[in-house]
Amino acid sequence: xxxxxxxxxxxxxxxxxxxxxxxxxxxxxxxxxxxxxxxxxxxxxxxxxxxxxxxxxxxxxxxxxxxxxxxxxxxxxxxxxxxxxxxxxxxxxxxxxxxxxxxxxxxxxxxxxxxxxxxxxxxxxxxxxxxxxxxxxxxxxxxxxxxxxxxxxxxxxxxxxxxxxxxxxxxxxxxxxxxxxxxxxxxxxxxxxxxxxxxxxxxxxxxxxxxxxxxxxxxxxxxxxxxxxxxxxxxxxxxxxxxxxxxxxxxxxxxxxxxxxxxxxxxxxxxxxxxxxxxxxxxxxxxxxxxxxxxxxxxxxxxxxxxxxxxxxxxxxxxxxxxxxxxxxxx
Amino acid sequence: xxxxxxxxxxxxxxxxxxxxxxxxxxxxxxxxxxxxxxxxxxxxxxxxxxxxxxxxxxxxxxxxxxxxxxxxxxxxxxxxxxxxxxxxxxxxxxxxxxxxxxxxxxxxxxxxxxxxxxxxxxxxxxxxxxxxxxxxxxxxxxxxxxxxxxxxxxxxxxxxxxxxxxxxxxxxxxxxxxxxxxxxxxxxxxxxxxxxxxxxxxxxxxxxxxxxxxxxxxxxxxxxxxxxxxxxxxxxxxxxxxxxxxxxxxxxxxxxxxxxxxxxxxxxxxxxxxxxxxxxxxxxxxxxxxxxxxxxxxxxxxxxxxxxxxxxxxxxxxxxxxxxxxxxxxxxxxxxxxxxxxxxxxxxxxxxxxxxxxxxxxxxxxxxxxxxxxxxxxxxxxxxxxxxxxxxxxxxxxxxxxxxxxxxxxxxxxxxxxxxxxxxxxxxxxxxxxxxxxxxxxxxxxxxxxxxxxxxxxxxxxxxxxxxxxxxxxxxxxxxxxxxxxxxxxxxxxxxxxxxxxxxxxxxxxxxxxxxxxxxxxxxxxxxxxxxxxxxxxxxxxxx
Numbered sequence: 001x002x003x004x005x006x007x008x009x010x011x012x013x014x015x016x017x018x019x020x021x022x023x024x025x026x027x028x029x030x031x032x033x034x035x036x037x038x039x040x041x042x043x044x045x046x047x048x049x050x051x052x053x054x055x056x057x058x059x060x061x062x063x064x065x066x067x068x069x070x071x072x073x074x075x076x077x078x079x080x081x082x083x084x085x086x087x088x089x090x091x092x093x094x095x096x097x098x099x100x101x102x103x104x105x106x107x108x109x110x111x112x113x114x115x116x117x118x119x120x121x122x123x124x125x126x127x128x129x130x131x132x133x134x135x136x137x138x139x140x141x142x143x144x145x146x147x148x149x150x151x152x153x154x155x156x157x158x159x160x161x162x163x164x165x166x167x168x169x170x171x172x173x174x175x176x177x178x179x180x181x182x183x184x185x186x187x188x189x190x191x192x193x194x195x196x197x198x199x200x201x202x203x204x205x206x207x208x209x210x211x212x213x214x215x216x217x218x219x220x221x222x223x224x225x226x227x228x229x230x231x232x233x234x235x236x237x238x239x240x241x242x243x244x245x246x247x248x249x250x251x252x253x254x255x256x257x258x259x260x261x262x263x264x265x266x267x268x269x270x271x272x273x274x275x276x277x278x279x280x281x282x283x284x285x286x287x288x289x290x291x292x293x294x295x296x297x298x299x300x301x302x303x304x305x306x307x308x309x310x311x312x313x314x315x316x317x318x319x320x321x322x323x324x325x326x327x328x329x330x331x
Numbered sequence: 332x333x334x335x336x337x338x339x340x341x342x343x344x345x346x347x348x349x350x351x352x353x354x355x356x357x358x359x360x361x362x363x364x365x366x367x368x369x370x371x372x373x374x375x376x377x378x379x380x381x382x383x384x385x386x387x388x389x390x391x392x393x394x395x396x397x398x399x400x401x402x403x404x405x406x407x408x409x410x411x412x413x414x415x416x417x418x419x420x421x422x423x424x425x426x427x428x429x430x431x432x433x434x435x436x437x438x439x440x441x442x443x444x445x446x447x448x449x450x451x452x453x454x455x456x457x458x459x460x461x462x463x464x465x466x467x468x469x470x471x472x473x474x475x476x477x478x479x480x481x482x483x484x485x486x487x488x489x490x491x492x493x494x495x496x497x498x499x500x501x502x503x504x505x506x507x508x509x510x511x512x513x514x515x516x517x518x519x520x521x522x523x524x525x526x527x528x529x530x531x532x533x534x535x536x537x538x539x540x541x542x543x544x545x546x547x548x549x550x551x552x553x554x555x556x557x558x559x560x561x562x563x564x565x566x567x568x569x570x571x572x573x574x575x576x577x578x579x580x581x582x583x584x585x586x587x588x589x590x591x592x593x594x595x596x597x598x599x600x601x602x603x604x605x606x607x608x609x610x611x612x613x614x615x616x617x618x619x620x621x622x623x624x625x626x627x628x629x630x631x632x633x634x635x636x637x638x639x640x641x642x643x644x645x646x647x648x649x650x651x652x653x654x655x656x657x658x659x660x661x662x663x664x665x666x667x668x669x670x671x672x673x674x675x676x677x678x679x680x681x682x683x684x685x686x687x688x689x690x691x692x693x694x695x696x697x698x699x700x701x702x703x704x705x706x707x708x709x710x711x712x713x714x715x716x717x718x719x720x721x722x723x724x725x726x727x728x729x730x731x732x733x734x735x736x737x738x739x740x741x742x743x744x745x746x747x748x749x750x751x752x753x754x755x756x757x758x759x760x761x762x763x764x765x766x767x768x769x770x771x772x773x774x775x776x777x778x779x780x781x782x783x784x785x786x787x788x789x790x791x792x793x794x795x796x797x798x799x800x801x802x803x804x805x806x807x808x809x810x811x812x813x814x815x816x817x818x819x820x821x822x823x824x825x826x827x828x829x830x831x832x833x834x835x836x837x838x839x840x841x842x843x844x845x846x847x848x849x850x851x852x853x854x855x856x857x858x859x860x861x862x863x864x865x866x867x868x869x870x871x872x873x874x875x
Contacts (some may be wrong), residue, residue, distance in 0.1 A: 005474070053424070056417040059633075062669055062740070064502040064510055066768040069742030071695045071706050074713050075749070081768070082742040084695075096506065102431075103506045107764055109348065109434040109794075116344050118440065118797040120764040126431060130506075195349035196433045199445050200454070202476040204467075205428050271467045276507060279425030284418045285508035290742060293699040297673045301415065305634055307641035308540055310649050313620050316541075317550050324551035326577050326619060329649070 002203035003192060010210035010261075014218070017260035018253050030256045031247035032240060038263035045270025050278050061297040063089075064285040066102075083289045093287050097280050100134075103127040126190070133183035136176035137212075139163060143174070147237040171223060177216065184213045208274055215261045222254035340829060343441075343790060348434065350445030354454065355478055357487040361390040366786030367442075369493055369779060372533035377526065379537035380635065384526025390489065395482070401525040402480055406463055408521045413464065418513040423460045425507045426450065432501035432509075437771050438494055441790030446491050449501035449511045455491055456518050459484065489527050492518040494787060496776035497630070497662075498735035503768050515777070520632045528631060532778035535627040539639050544589035544623035553619045556592050557601075564602040567860060569852030572609050574617070577650070581616035582687065584647045587658035588625040588816035591837075597819045599858045600659060600837025603846075604704065607839065610846050611688045611716060615656065621646035624663035625816060629670075630778040637674040640666055644675050647700075654684035655701040659837050661734030661815035662776065664703060668741045672699045689714040703737075705746040705814060708842065712753045718847040721872075723854060724755040726864030727810040729841065730802045731760070732795065732822065733770035734815035744768075747814050747838050754838075754845040756872035759806040765798040775821030788821065789828050796829020803830050806873075811835045 020026040067078025079088040080095060095101040108123040142159055146152040164172035188209045191197045222228045228251050236248035248255065269275065281287060314321065314329055321328055361368060368390055377385035383404075386396050398404065413420045432449040434440060439447035446452060454476070461468035462477030471477070478484065497512035522528065535545035542549050548556070557574045565571045575581065585608075591601040608615055621642045628636030647655055657667055672678065681700035684693040691710045693702050711717050731751055737743040744767050751758055765771050773780075774791025802808040811822060811833050822835040844857045856862055 049424075053417060053421055056414055056420040058417045059415060060670060060673055062418065062510070062513070064499055064508055064739055065742035066503050066739070067742060068744045069695070071693075071743070071746065072691070072710055072713070075709070075745045078742070096508070100506055102504055102508065103429075105504050105769075106431050109440055111344070111346060111348060111440075113341075113345055116340055116797075118794050120762070126429065130429070190430075194430070195351070196445075196448065197428075197430045199350040199352075199354060200428045200430060200433065200448065200450050202428065203474050204476055271465070273425075273427050276425045276427050279421055279507050282417065282421050283425065283508040284421070285502055285510045285513075292668050292672065293696040293701065294694065296676050296698045299673050302674065303634060303637070305637050305641070307638040307645065310620050310642075310646060313543065320549055320551040321619075324554045326550055326554060327579070 002201060003206045006203050006206035006210050009207060010214050013264055014214055014257050014261060017257045021256040022253050027247040027256070028245075030260050031236065032245040035240065035259055035263045035266075036245070038266040042266040042269050045267075046278070049270050049275060050282070053278070053282050057300050058284055058288075059299040059301065061288050061290075061292050062284055063288045063290045065290050069290060084291055084294075085289050089287055089289045093281055096286055100127055100130055103130055125186070129183045129186045129190075132179045133187060136180040136183070139176040140174075140180060143176075147234050148241050150238060169224065171227070173224070177220060181213065181216050181220075184209060184216065188213070204273055208272060211261060211265055211268070215258060215265065218254050218258040218261060222252070222258055226252045226254050228252060228255055343786075344793070346441065346443040346790075348440070348443050350443070350448075352445070354445055354451050355458070355473075357455075357478075357481075357483040359487050359490045361486075361490070364490075365783075367494070367784065367790075368490055368787075369529040369531050369781050369784045372528040372530045376530065376533040376537040377528065379540065380533055380631075382523055382526060382528065382533070386526065390486070395486065395527070397482065397485070397525050401485070404524050405480065405485070405521050408524050409460065409464070412517050412520070413460075416513070416517065418510065419517050421507075422453065422509045422514055423457055423464075426453065426457065426509055429506065431504045431506065432511075435501045435504050436511075437496075437498070437500070437774055437791040437794050438787065441774070441793035442787070446487075447494060449505075449509075452491055452495055452511055453509065453514050455484070455488060456514060485522070485525075485527070488518055488522060492522070493529055493779065496735070496772045496774060496779055496791070498772035498776060499739040500735065500769070500772065503739060516629075516633070519630065523632055529778060529781075531781040532627050532630045535778075536631055536635055536639065539623050539627065542622075543618075543620045543642065545625060545627060546589045546593055548589060548593060548622065550619040553592070553622055557617070560592065560598050560602050561605065563860070564606065564858070567856055567858060568606070568848060568854065570606070570609065570848045570850065572605055575615055576617050576619055578616035579650050581650065582614040582653050583616070583656050584621070584643075584650060584652040584654075585615045585617055585656045585658070586621060586624040586643060586663075587617075588660035588663055589623045590625075590816045590820055591658055591660075594820060596823070596834075596836050596840065596859070597816055599840040599843070600819070602858055603837065603839035603841070603843030604658060606843045606846050606848065607708065607711075607717075610718075610848060611711065613687070616650060616652070618646045618650065624657055624660050624667070626663060626666045627778060629662055629666055636666060636670060640671050641675050643667075643671065644678055647678070648680050653682040654696075655681070655699075656684075656704060656707060657701055658704050659814035659816070659839060661736040661817060663816070664734075664743070665736035665740045667699065667701050671701065686710055688716050703743055703746065705743060705750055705838065708839070709746040709749040712749060717753070719753055719842075719845045720847050721754055721756045721845050723844045723857065723863055724841055725757070727755060727841070728757040728759065728806060728808045729755045729810045729812050730758070730799065730806075730808045731766070731838075732773075732799075732811055732813040732815075732818060733766055734813060734818060735770060735772050735776060737814060738768055738770045742768075743814075747812075750838050750842055751812055752874060754841045756874075758874045759802050759808055761798040761802050765794065771795040771798065773815075773818050773821040773825060775825075776817050780817055780821045785824070789825065792821075792825035792829060795822075796825050799826060799833055800830035803833055809833055810841075812838050812841060814838050
C-alpha cells in the first residue's frame with residue numbers, strides 16, 4: 001500500500017515538473033524559484049530540528065556498551081566499543097558515521113522447527129548496500145560541485161577521473177552512479193520482498209527511496225540519453241548560486257525534473273526520516289563515554305527527591321531491631 | 332489457556348518470523364493471550380507509591396477505569412519528556428526502519444509477534460509522537476505514519492511495553508544506537524501517570540520503600556535468614572562466620588539483591604561472598620535498612636528509581652564506611668553504574684575504593700565509590716591472594732550467561748570470566764552471537780519475571796535456552812553461571828524447559844566451592860550440600 005502511494009506521489013511530482021516546464025513554460029519557477037525556496041526551507045528546517053534536539057537535556061550518561069569496560073589494569077578493555085573517554089567516544093561515533101560499524105554486526109535469525117534450533121547467520125548485505133548507497137551519494141554530491149563554481153577545483157577533477165575510471169560510454173558512466181542506483185534498488189527490493197521489512201515500512205520509507213532513485217534516474221537520463229548541454233547547465237547553476245538567476249536555455253525537460261525532485265528532497269529533509277544523518281552524532285547511547293563511575297555526570301534538572309530515611313525506618317522497626325539485637329541510632 | 336509447562340517445546344516453537352497484518356491496528360485480545368501479560372498493580376502498592384488512580388482493574392476488563400483527562404495527561408507527559416530526555420527525542424525522530432533490530436529481540440524470536448520487533452515496539456509510541464508533535468504528522472496523519480492516541484492504543488502499550496525487558500540488545504545493532512529500553516522506560520512512566528503498572532513492579536517498589544528490600548523482609552527476619560544460611564555454611568565447611576549487620580565504622584558497605592539472602596540458588600552465592608570476605612579478612616558490613624541493591628524503580632519511573640537508590644549513599648554516610656561493594660545483580664548494576672552518582676551523588680563523603688588485600692585502587696570507580704564484586708574478586712585472583720581448589724567444581728561443566736545490564740550498560744565481561752576460570756576447571760562459552768554484548772535476556776527482567784507471564788517468559792527464553800542446550804549437547808555443560816539475581820530466579824525454569832539438566836548458579840557460589848579456608852573441614856559436599864565428584868572422575872581441565 002505505502003509502496004504504491006509513494007510511487008504515485010513521486011511519479012506525480014516528476015510529471016508536475018514536466019508539465020510545468022513543457023506545457024506551462026514555467027522554466028523560471030521550476031528552475032530558479034522552487035530550488036531557491038527549497039534550499040531556504042532545508043537550511044532553516046535543519047537548524048531548527050537540530051537545535052530542538054540540542055535543547056533536550058541529557059540527564060543521564062547511558063551509553064550502550066559493546067565491549068569490555070576499562071576497569072582493572074590487567075584486563076584489556078575495548079576503547080572503541082566501550083569508550084572510557086572523549087577520544088574513544090569520538091572514534092566510536094566516527095565509526096558509526098563513516099563505516100556503519102553497528103550495522104556490520106548484523107546477523108539473521110533462522111529457526112529450524114524440526115530440530116528446534118535457533119541459528120544466527122552473518123548477514124552483511126544491509127551493511128554493504130548502506131555503505132554503497134551513502135558513500136556513492138557523497139561522491140555524487142561532491143562531483144556536482146563543479147556546477148557551482150566557475151573554475152572546477154582540482155580535487156573535483158580528480159574525483160571525476162577516478163569515478164569514471166572504467167571509461168565506459170560517452171559521456172563516461174560513473175561508477176558511483178551505478179553503485180547508487182544498484183544499492184538503492186536493493187534497499188527497495190528488500191522492503192518489498194522481506195516480510196519483516198514489508199511489515200515495518202511506512203509510506204515515508206518508500207517515498208524517500210523513490211525520490212532518491214527518481215533524482216538519480218532523471219540525472220542519468222539527462223546526462224546519457226538527452227546528453228544535456230553542460231555548459232548551459234553550469235551557467236544557470238553558477239548564476240543561481242550567485243543570486244543572478246536565469247533558467248538555462250536550450251536544455252530539455254529532464255534537467256527540470258531533476259532539479260524539481262532535488263528541491264522536493266531538500267524541502268522534505270528536515271521533516272523526514274532523512275534526518276537520521278545528524279541523529280548519528282547526537283545519539284546519547286553512542287556519543288557518550290562509559291566513564292560513569294569515574295567522572296560524575298550532572299543532571300541539570302535533578303529533582304530534589306529523597307527516599308525513606310534511616311531514622312524513619314528505625315522508628316517503625318524499633319522493637320524488631322531491639323529484639324534481634326541490632327544496633328540502634330536512638331537508644 | 333493451559334500452563335506452558337504442560338506444553339512441550341515443539342508446541343511452543345512453530346514460530347512464524349514472517350509477520351502479517353497491519354501493525355497499526357492496536358487491538359489486543361487479553362483474554363486469549365493469558366500467559367503473556369502481568370497482573371496490574373494492586374491498589375495497596377500503587378497507593379503506597381503515591382501513584383495516580385489506584386483502583387481494582389484487570390486488563391481483560393472492557394473499561395480500565397482511566398482518569399477522565401488521561402489523554403491530556405499522557406500527551407503532556409510526552410511533551411515534558413521530549414525536553415527532558417535527548418535519548419527519547421532523538422529516538423523518536425532518527426529511526427529509518429532499516430530492520431536491523433527486527434530479529435534481535437528475544438521476544439520476537441520466541442513469539443513471532445511483529446510488535447515485538449524493537450522497531451515496531453518503538454513505533455507504537457512514535458506514531459503518537461508523529462501525529463501530535465511533528466509538522467508532517469499533523470498535516471498528513473496516517474500517511475506520515477501517525478496514529479491517534481485512544482484507549483486501544485494505551486492498552487496496546489500496556490501489553491507491549493510490559494513485554495520488553497529493557498535488555499538493550501536491539502541498541503547494539505541499531506546504526507543510531509536507538510535504545511528501546513529508553514523508550515520503554517518513558518512509556519512506562521507515561522502509563523504510571525494514569526495508574527497503569529504491573530504488580531510485580533509496584534509491589535517490590537512499595538516493599539523496598541518501607542522495609543528496605545523488594546521482598547518486604549523486616550530487619551529481624553533479615554538477620555535470622557543470614558544466621559540460618561551461615562549455620563548451613565558452617566555444616567558444609569566447618570567455618571563459622573558472624574553476620575555483620577548495620578555495623579558502624581566498617582570499611583566497606585556490602586550491598587546485594589535481596590533474593591541473594593532469601594531464595595535458592597541465590598543463597599549459595601550469598602554464602603560464597605561471605606566466605607570470600609572471611610578468607611581475606613575484609614572489614615565489611617551489610618545493612619538491614621539498605622538491604623536491597625536491586626531497584627525496581629528502574630522499571631517504573633526515574634523518580635522512583637532515585638528515591639529507592641537514595642538509601643544506599645544515605646546508609647553509607649550513616650555507617651561511616653569508606654566505600655561500597657556491590658554483589659551480583661544485573662539491573663542493580665545498571666543503576667549503581669549509570670544512575671546512582673548522577674541521581675544521588677556526589678559521594679564526596681566516601682573514599683576512592685581500595686582493596687586492602689591487594690592495594691589496588693579502583694580508579695574507574697573514583698567518583699561513585701562503588702565496586703562490583705567480580706572486579707574485586709578478579710583483582711584478588713590476579714594478585715594470587717586466594718587459595719583455591721578448582722577441582723572441587725570438577726563435576727561441573729560450566730558456561731556463563733552475561734547479564735544484559737552488566738554487558739550492555741557497563742561492559743563487565745572479562746571479570747566474571749576470570750573468576751570462573753580460576754574457580755572451575757571446565758568452562759565453555761556459548762555461541763558468540765549469544766554472549767558478551769550480544770547476550771540474550773532471560774526474558775524475565777524489567778519486572779516481567781512473574782508466573783502469570785510464564786508463556787511469554789519461556790518464549791522469550793528460547794534464544795538463551797537454545798544456546799544453553801547447544802553447549803549442553805556439545806560439551807556436556809551442566810551448570811549455567813550468571814551474575815544477576817533475576818537470572819538466578821528466572822533461568823532455572825527456562826533451563827528446565829529448553830535445556831533440561833542444566834542448573835543455575837551465581838559466580839561466587841562456584842568461587843565459594845573452590846575457596847580453601849583456614850581451619851576448614853575436609854569438603855565432601857559443595858555449598859549446596861551435594862557430594863563433590865570423586866577425584867579423577869572428570870579428567871583434566873578444559874577451557875573452551
